Amino acid sequence: MMGVDAMFVCTTDLFRGTTPDEVEAMLGCLGARAGKYKKGEVILREGEVTSSIGLVLQGSVRLESSDVWGNTSMIGLFGQGETFGEAYAALPGRSLLASAIAAEPSTVLFTEVRHIVSRCPKECSYHAQVNANLLASIARKNLYLSQRILDSAPKSIRGKLLAYLSTQSKAAGTREFDIPFSRQQLADYLGVDRSALSSVISELRRDKVLRSQRSHFELL
Numbered sequence: 001m002m003g004v005d006a007m008f009v010c011t012t013d014l015f016r017g018t019t020p021d022e023v024e025a026m027l028g029c030l031g032a033r034a035g036k037y038k039k040g041e042v043i044l045r046e047g048e049v050t051s052s053i054g055l056v057l058q059g060s061v062r063l064e065s066s067d068v069w070g071n072t073s074m075i076g077l078f079g080q081g082e083t084f085g086e087a088y089a090a091l092p093g094r095s096l097l098a099s100a101i102a103a104e105p106s107t108v109l110f111t112e113v114r115h116i117v118s119r120c121p122k123e124c125s126y127h128a129q130v131n132a133n134l135l136a137s138i139a140r141k142n143l144y145l146s147q148r149i150l151d152s153a154p155k156s157i158r159g160k161l162l163a164y165l166s167t168q169s170k171a172a173g174t175r176e177f178d179i180p181f182s183r184q185q186l187a188d189y190l191g192v193d194r195s196a197l198s199s200v201i202s203e204l205r206r207d208k209v210l211r212s213q214r215s216h217f218e219l220l
Contacts, residue, residue, distance in 0.1 A: 004034055004057065004109060012081040014055055014111075014133050022126040030130075031112035037102035044085060044100040049093055052110040053134070054084045059106025065098040074188040077103065086138050089113035152191055157200045160190045165210070169219055176218040183214075 004027065006020035015023055026032075034057065037043055043061060044050055054061065056078055063076035063084065075098055078084045088094050090113050116127075116134055151164040164186075169175055179186065187194040204210050211218040 004032075008057070008081075009055070009109070012055060012083075013137055014053070014083050015130060016133055017129040018126045026127060026130065027111075029127075030115045032109060034107060034109050037106050037108065039102055039104050039106075041102045042099055043102060043106075043108060044096055046097065046099040047095050049095055050085055050088050051092065051112055051114065053086050053089050053113055053116075054078075054100065055109040055111070056080050056082050056084075057107040057109050060103040061100050061106060061108065062103045063098040064101055073191075074185065077185065083137055086113070086134065086141070090117070090138070148189065151189075157190070157192045157196055158204070160192065161197065161200055161204070162209075164190060165217055165219060168217070175220075177216075179215050179217060181215065 006023040006027075009015050009023045010018045010020050018026070031052075035043070037059075043054065046065065058080060060077060060079045061084060062074050062078075064072050065075055066072045076084070084100055085096075088096055113134070116131055147167060151167060152160055154160050154163050165179075168177055168179055171177075181189060183198065184194050187197045190197070201210075201212055205212065208220055210220055
């Protein structure tokens with residue numbers, strides 16, 4: 001497909017295990033199409049339905065949800081090589097609960113999920129590989145959401161933050177680690193106010209529970 005770097009695509013989780021030539025051969029039968037978006041442009045709108053998976057080729061895409069009063073919360077951010085919309089594409093007719101917005105100038109490759117999960121008439125092994133990759137991607141995001149529920153379960157902001165930092169510490173295998181969020185993104189992830197979160201972090205520093213600088217934390 002013109003404008004799509006098959007060498008990069010085959011390194012993404014969705015196409016991992018395939019070669020650039022195999023990617024080129026598949027894009028047509030997967031109904032692939034690429035779109036370019038300006039910063040802030042809506043890629044998929046809340047309430048719409050989609051039959052396609054989005055793969056970020058360049059830039060990044062954020063997921064936002066708005067309530068009836070117009071308050072918006074970011075619930076996800078996907079960078080280069082990551083996918084979004086798998087669950088909705090796999091459930092025909094299910095309306096999107098969030099909008100996908102270009103967080104910066106971005107290029108997204110869309111592939112039709114029905115062509116991925118259906119049996120390939122050529123019985124090609126690389127098609128089956130993409131199918132397996134898609135299942136693994138959905139499973140990983142399911143685990144991520146389960147972890148987010150556990151991190152957000154405590155009632156207090158202090159409890160939520162410590163639960164999250166404990167998870168990150170265990171994953172890193174050390175009490176000193178970096179988290180993948182800015183302060184605002186962390187507040188959005190935990191579902192709390194940013195100013196209140198900053199106050200709790202300052203309080204934990206004073207109580208000598210942790211040290212922190214930007215996205216770097218050390219649990220004491």
